[in-house]
Amino acid sequence: MISIQHQDFSIQDEISALQAPNTGAIVSFVGLVRETASHGKVTAIELEYYPAMTQKSLLDIVAQAEQRWPLLGVRVIHRIGYLTISEQIVLVAVASQHRSAAFEAAAFIMDFLKTKAPFWKKEYINGEGHWVDAKEGDMVAVSRWS
Amino acid sequence: MISIQHQDFSIQDEISALQAPNTGAIVSFVGLVRETASHGKVTAIELEYYPAMTQKSLLDIVAQAEQRWPLLGVRVIHRIGYLTISEQIVLVAVASQHRSAAFEAAAFIMDFLKTKAPFWKKEYINGEGHWVDAKEGDMVAVSRWS
Amino acid sequence: MTIKLCFFARFREKLAINEESYTLESTTCTVEQLLMQLAARGEVWSSLFDGSQNVLVAINQNMATLTSSVSDGDEVAFFPPVTGG
């Protein structure tokens, strides 16, 4: 259900794996390495994590989503290490009978992942690494679920 | 941007085509043929549409979404004809810099597609075709955007 | 005036027709008047267009209302609420 890995993933494979006879809706979120940062043009990022805790934290986020919505399947993949522009960083895919649960649960998982899961991003700009600051907006986004 | 077609599609290909240097988030919705209906086990569906109007109607839905949110790309694929269980029916994929616009615009497009785009679904149960009735819930879902 | 009528889904099946050319004496009419004329054909037409069924109407591929007016050469489509996606 949850993978933390260096290698890339195929969205189609992951979504196909969630298809079951009762699945009517699959909502997926893919996060990509973006060129634009507040202080220059990003060429790559590096992702650090806390091995012993990150998996646990993601399992907890998914369990919370499963308590709130009737879900038929959840898949979370977060990549780590060095990634260049437009590379896929994260996939959250949620399957349910109807679309509203899938949309809401996917947004919920992303909001929690962004504020609770121990990953840290360093952006490379002109060959120099800068740790990314947490965004105020992410804290606001997560607060809407409480 | 919009395709109405018999053939299946690859979610990965469609999402990859939306990747641009500034794209940070891609939210996609996939609708699948579901086995469970109110009155029995569905084995397949048949989708009818209004060729002259459907494309126009989807273009209008997408234009409305682009006015409301800062989007970097939108892809809508809706299949027509005869489809069996777990086949992909529809894809809505939305790219933006940040995730909230992508999540909201994808949900918005689906809500409008479900209530405004001229497609009609017939479900086959024990070999007999039944036209699907429009859902009250879909009308409620679309009303939240006004 | 002569207009084109189109029928989809359940309507197409029940009427056993997907389109027809339709001529009226008047040079314009409202959607409501057109529905009454179709209902007046009796039997299955009456059951679909007497107001008991939820009918959506599009004129030249744009959604219309009961008071929208129909002109010569228009394509007027009748169909049930949509159920795609």
Next chain:
Amino acid sequence: MTIKLCFFARFREKLAINEESYTLESTTCTVEQLLMQLAARGEVWSSLFDGSQNVLVAINQNMATLTSSVSDGDEVAFFPPVTGG
């Protein structure tokens, strides 16, 4: 008691250390007391743990607060707000 300290991201880099074994005289302490002891090491330690920086603390891989208590054998991690996804 002896505990394990772990540092991540900006903290790991600034301190030039990712983990250490740390021994205290007491048999228990709060996160706040631990932060004060680390700040008392001076220089970069002080700049990170004197309360001016946003520090998240996890005890045995669960998020902790200033009043959470630390016991012998615990793994205590210090890191900045998360920025994944």
